Amino acid sequence: MNIWRDVEHATLRSGRGSFLEPATRRRTRWWELVLTCGHQVERHARYRKADPPLPQGTRRSADDVLPPAVRVSCLECRRAVLKEMFS
Secondary structure (H helix, E strand, O other), X not given: OOOEEEEEEEEEEEEEOOXXXXXXXXXXXXXEEEEOOOOEEEEEOOEOOOOOOOOOOOOOXXXXXXXXXXXXXXXXXXXXXXXXXXX
């Protein structure tokens, strides 16, 4: 069961590293999304398809990032509903 919420505000963030290798030089981007229910979630940024394909390891610019999602599933709301159902 998914509880879908509309996105009120989205901010593109960027940083270095990953969970598996925090000291890596690899840059990553993600969206911070504020939902209509008041909760905040993060989603990985997706990129436009390159034509022709880029060589592996090529850095993508922020201009290549696709717009954020308009609706997303809210896990906090889902947990609240399930907790209410089974308590």
